Amino acid sequence: MSQDPIPEADLSRRLFLRSAGSVAAGGVLAQGLLGACAAERAEARSASAAPSVAEGPEELAGEIEIELELNGAKQKLKVEPRTTLLAALRERCAPPLTGAKDVCDRGNCGACTVHVDGKPAYACLLLAVDLRGKKIKTIEGIGAPENLSALQAAFCEHDASMCGFCTPGFVMSITACLEQHPGADRATIQRACSGNVCRCGTYPHVFAAALATAQQAKKG
Amino acid sequence: MSSIEPTGAPRQDAKAQDKPRKTRKIKTTKDVNGVPQEIEIEVEDVDGPRWGERKELKLLNTELRRVDGPVKVTGRARFTHDVRLPGMVYARLLCCPYPSAEVEIDVKAALALPGVEAAIVLETKTRFLGQPIAVVAGRTSDHADDALRALKVVYKPLPWAVDRAQALAEGAPNVRKNGNQGKPGQNGDRAEAEAAVAGAAAKLEATYGVPVQHHASLETHGVVVDYTGGEEATVYISTQSTFAAVEQVAELLGLKANQVTCVVEYMGGGFGSKFGLGSEGAAACRVAKELKKPVHLMLRRPDEFVMGGNRSGNRVKYKAGMDKDGALVGLVAEAERFGGLGDGAMARPPYIYSAGKTYSEVVAVYTNTDSSRAMRAPGHPQSSFGMEAVIDELAYQLGLDLLDVRKKNLRDKVYHRQLERVAREIGWFEHPHRTKPGPNSGGKETGIGFGISTWGGGGSGGTECDVQIAGDGSVTVSVGTQDLGTGSRTLVTAIVAEEFGLALGDVVARIGNSRLPSATGSGGSTTTGSLSPAVKDAAWNAREAFSAHLAPLLKTDPALVRFAGGKVFSQANPNVTMTWKQASGTLPNAGLSAHGKWDKDRAAALMGNGVHGAQAAKVEVDTLTGRVRVLAMVGIQDCGLPINRLAVKSQLNGGMIQALSYALFEERVIDPVLGIALNANFEDYKLAGPSEIPEMTALIDDDDPRNAVIGMAEPAVVPGHSAIANAVHNACGARVRDLPLTPDKVLAALGRIA
Numbered sequence: 001m002s003q004d005p006i007p008e009a010d011l012s013r014r015l016f017l018r019s020a021g022s023v024a025a026g027g028v029l030a031q032g033l034l035g036a037c038a039a040e041r042a043e044a045r046s047a048s049a050a051p052s053v054a055e056g057p058e059e060l061a062g063e064i065e066i067e068l069e070l071n072g073a074k075q076k077l078k079v080e081p082r083t084t085l086l087a088a089l090r091e092r093c094a095p096p097l098t099g100a101k102d103v104c105d106r107g108n109c110g111a112c113t114v115h116v117d118g119k120p121a122y123a124c125l126l127l128a129v130d131l132r133g134k135k136i137k138t139i140e141g142i143g144a145p146e147n148l149s150a151l152q153a154a155f156c157e158h159d160a161s162m163c164g165f166c167t168p169g170f171v172m173s174i175t176a177c178l179e180q181h182p183g184a185d186r187a188t189i190q191r192a193c194s195g196n197v198c199r200c201g202t203y204p205h206v207f208a209a210a211l212a213t214a215q216q217a218k219k220g
Numbered sequence: 221m222s223s224i225e226p227t228g229a230p231r232q233d234a235k236a237q238d239k240p241r242k243t244r245k246i247k248t249t250k251d252v253n254g255v256p257q258e259i260e261i262e263v264e265d266v267d268g269p270r271w272g273e274r275k276e277l278k279l280l281n282t283e284l285r286r287v288d289g290p291v292k293v294t295g296r297a298r299f300t301h302d303v304r305l306p307g308m309v310y311a312r313l314l315c316c317p318y319p320s321a322e323v324e325i326d327v328k329a330a331l332a333l334p335g336v337e338a339a340i341v342l343e344t345k346t347r348f349l350g351q352p353i354a355v356v357a358g359r360t361s362d363h364a365d366d367a368l369r370a371l372k373v374v375y376k377p378l379p380w381a382v383d384r385a386q387a388l389a390e391g392a393p394n395v396r397k398n399g400n401q402g403k404p405g406q407n408g409d410r411a412e413a414e415a416a417v418a419g420a421a422a423k424l425e426a427t428y429g430v431p432v433q434h435h436a437s438l439e440t441h442g443v444v445v446d447y448t449g450g451e452e453a454t455v456y457i458s459t460q461s462t463f464a465a466v467e468q469v470a471e472l473l474g475l476k477a478n479q480v481t482c483v484v485e486y487m488g489g490g491f492g493s494k495f496g497l498g499s500e501g502a503a504a505c506r507v508a509k510e511l512k513k514p515v516h517l518m519l520r521r522p523d524e525f526v527m528g529g530n531r532s533g534n535r536v537k538y539k540a541g542m543d544k545d546g547a548l549v550g551l552v553a554e555a556e557r558f559g560g561l562g563d564g565a566m567a568r569p570p571y572i573y574s575a576g577k578t579y580s581e582v583v584a585v586y587t588n589t590d591s592s593r594a595m596r597a598p599g600h601p602q603s604s605f606g607m608e609a610v611i612d613e614l615a616y617q618l619g620l621d622l623l624d625v626r627k628k629n630l631r632d633k634v635y636h637r638q639l640e641r642v643a644r645e646i647g648w649f650e651h652p653h654r655t656k657p658g659p660n661s662g663g664k665e666t667g668i669g670f671g672i673s674t675w676g677g678g679g680s681g682g683t684e685c686d687v688q689i690a691g692d693g694s695v696t697v698s699v700g701t702q703d704l705g706t707g708s709r710t711l712v713t714a715i716v717a718e719e720f721g722l723a724l725g726d727v728v729a730r731i732g733n734s735r736l737p738s739a740t741g742s743g744g745s746t747t748t749g750s751l752s753p754a755v756k757d758a759a760w761n762a763r764e765a766f767s768a769h770l771a772p773l774l775k776t777d778p779a780l781v782r783f784a785g786g787k788v789f790s791q792a793n794p795n796v797t798m799t800w801k802q803a804s805g806t807l808p809n810a811g812l813s814a815h816g817k818w819d820k821d822r823a824a825a826l827m828g829n830g831v832h833g834a835q836a837a838k839v840e841v842d843t844l845t846g847r848v849r850v851l852a853m854v855g856i857q858d859c860g861l862p863i864n865r866l867a868v869k870s871q872l873n874g875g876m877i878q879a880l881s882y883a884l885f886e887e888r889v890i891d892p893v894l895g896i897a898l899n900a901n902f903e904d905y906k907l908a909g910p911s912e913i914p915e916m917t918a919l920i921d922d923d924d925p926r927n928a929v930i931g932m933a934e935p936a937v938v939p940g941h942s943a944i945a946n947a948v949h950n951a952c953g954a955r956v957r958d959l960p961l962t963p964d965k966v967l968a969a970l971g972r973i974a
């Protein structure tokens with residue numbers, strides 16, 4: 001039994017992503033990799049400091065106002081460079097978009113799935129600042145209780161939702177799949193949602209719902 | 221939860237449901253070609269609510285769509301996790317990374333950060349890995365994370381024990397005051413059982429084990445405490461018991477219980493782990509009391525793993541003997557339960573089987589880890605694993621058919637028909653390896669395995685219900701119960717709609733709020749048995765009252781008023797109808813309301829207990845790589861009168877999938893040297909995902925004659941992992957005696973690796 005203390009460094013994947021992700025997108029964060037402290041951060045810069053391609057990499061720090069296109073509507077919101085899309089949707093939008101769930105916050109479960117430019121993506125692995133200029137669709141943009149999409153109606157029909165916590169993520173993944181492959185077979189559907197987890201075990205019902213929707217689409 | 225649950229489902233004495241039907245005759249008039257004629261109509265004379273004949277049911281026992289499906293599939297269902305209130309702060313816990321430690325925490329730096337609102341020390345000495353030691357809060361969760369990182373913590377680790385070897389080692393630290401083992405529970409005569417085993421035709425001595433498993437509900441534990449000072453507080457809570465936290469919240473906030481409301485509109489799974497406020501809820505209350513602001517505290521996933529509960533593991537040493545016809549003649553089981561600081565659970569061997577002379581001894585071994593909690597059929601999956609394996613191993617020794625041997629040791633004939641059914645469904649009778657395992661061929665081999673389950677279920681008092689009919693015909697049923705994803709909201713709605721011949725959509729259920737009529741918590745598959753009779757009672761009382769009101773208008777006897785297909789009429793003149801809306805329009809302004817409750821005598825006619833299930837699994841084992849793929853699972857379950865057949869199937873499939881996950885993937889891993897949790901996240905603690913799902917067949921046992929409702933969520937999870945492990949053995953001779961069935965263990969069992 002070792003009694004040594006554990007190193008304090010918080011090298012979490014998310015922190016890493018926050019930096020690495022932004023750099024990849026052409027920005028440089030004024031945030032260190034290790035336990036960056038908000039107090040050390042520069043004062044918030046106003047939204048008028050818009051990114052300028054000509055001047056090279058954009059430097060972002062503190063709380064900034066950005067504009068996102070959410071479900072077809074432009075919305076201004078205040079985020080920090082490290083704020084994930086998931087946190088932005090759930091905590092910083094008005095009204096908050098809470099359909100995407102925070103289950104693992106590190107890309108393991110699919111409960112936070114949204115569409116970015118039509119492709120499914122984990123909102124917990126994206127930085128809100130990177131999504132300026134992209135089209136973001138959340139579950140709130142897919143259908144409404146009184147106006148369900150064909151897939152959502154099939155989910156109800158086949159009891160593809162039990163507690164329902166994973167359900168928005170599954171709907172997003174499979175919606176994207178069926179947009180690309182309208183007549184998808186079971187294997188394609190299984191692969192499309194293989195990044196989603198359901199603890200209640202609704203999978204067979206999810207597959208049945210997705211297949212029924214695909215078959216309907218085939219029939220036209 | 222008692223640590224040893226007796227097994228063998230107590231059978232419902234069906235008397236209340238099977239009473240001979242009493243009838244009485246009512247004189248009335250009937251219009252025949254416009255001429256009133258005196259007639260006599262015979263009606264059933266019942267002293268209380270009954271479900272009625274199955275063939276006459278319009279909603280119950282059919283496949284109902286969940287009433288909350290549309291809000292769930294659109295992301296509109298508001299879970300505790302999703303509650304957003306003005307001025308709300310986000311709180312996080314700091315959980316001790318050591319199994320036991322003295323802790324010093326300096327919160328100053330954290331409090332100095334912008335956006336940080338609170339940092340409170342909760343504990344300075346800990347007893348289990350993951351025990352919360354501080355709580356912080358910030359304007360956003362990002363700010364709460366800042367605060368967590370800025371806490372200056374000095375840990376002074378204390379001696380600990382995190383596994384069996386450490387707990388039982390010489391000089392081990394005392395995990396609990398009285399040592400590291402509980403009081404053993406013994407049953408049976410050891411010498412007699414040993415002698416029976418010694419004289420048997422086939423003998424086996426082997427040790428089986430299951431690891432600690434996590435509930436892993438997708439919504440973690442947590443609360444939103446809406447308290448801004450003053451006289452009232454509302455607590456949104458992800459819980460299996462709407463009412464359980466009220467008093468504790470009141471005490472913590474310095475309020476009276478009647479000033480606190482608990483709300484659980486939707487909750488993202490519990491599986492036994494979510495009762496009461498918990499230390500996370502208590503911490504949130506402390507923050508709320510200090511800040512007088514609403515506080516959102518949901519456990520982060522790693523914290524959920526270490527402090528959100530678990531299913532206890534076990535290790536059972538079996539000695540068993542079988543005679544040459546396949547009857548077990550003796551069994552000795554020495555079991556240890558691993559429930560952390562708790563006792564764990566294990567159903568007493570030989571579980572459901574008859575095993576001749578038996579002796580069992582069960583003892584808890586304590587470690588500095590989170591206490592186990594009830595988890596879907598506590599103790600049963602743990603017990604099932606060893607017993608189902610023992611049967612197969614002995615049957616193979618004797619060259620007997622695995623299905624025949626099971627039947628031989630099961631007195632309750634319900635299991636015989638259920639086993640035969642799943643055997644037929646999975647292709648057992650065409651399977652080549654029914655009496656001995658397939659070969660360790662170096663290629664892929666296919667095998668089949670079985671397992672059975674039982675559970676009590678039943679129900680108890682404490683649930684009350686209101687049904688209201690408004691003048692415009694809208695119907696509301698109110699009861700404080702919670703819907704964990706089990707479908708209780710739909711159940712409540714369906715029972716009332718059935719009573720009045722309405723459609724599901726005509727009734728609105730209000731649940732999940734402690735201001736509504738009281739309800740019991742959802743544990744042990746008792747919700748159906750506790751809730752349904754109360755709702756039925758209220759619906760029945762409402763119908764009686766409405767019938768009495770309508771009888772003069774329909775010029776008939778109240779006993780002849782009928783509600784069907786959205787219409788109201790007298791049985792004497794079925795052609796003269798009022799619509800439901802017209803009938804409701806005759807009510808006084810306040811409409812009509814009726815109350816009902818779970819009453820022992822009335823409930824006896826409506827609910828039962830004691831269920832049976834059998835499951836079969838078909839697997840493919842790659843004998844070269846040790847990889848196991850489940851190809852098919854079939855389960856059958858009785859549950860008396862199913863309220864919603866679709867929900868029953870979902871429960872059964874869900875249980876089998878959780879068992880598959882337990883069989884192949886799940887295991888909590890703690891490093892014994894460092895004492896740290898190694899897989900407290902979803903990439904290292906793997907749950908079965910879409911790619912692992914086989915062909916699934918969920919069957920409801922309609923040969924169950926009981927016209928009473930019985931919960932069935934627990935038994936669904938009991939035998940699947942046993943069936944899968946048995947199928948692996950059957951495929952290629954690889955007997956893996958401890959879960960999960962990872963490739964390395966399969967290869968070792970095949971003798972391909974050491």
Ligand code: FES
Pocket residue numbers: 101102103104105106107108109110111112113122123124125
């Ligand atoms: S919360 Fe994003 S993948 Fe789990």
Ligand code: FES
Pocket residue numbers: 160161162163164165166167197198199200201202438488489705
């Ligand atoms: S429905 Fe509960 S986690 Fe999927």
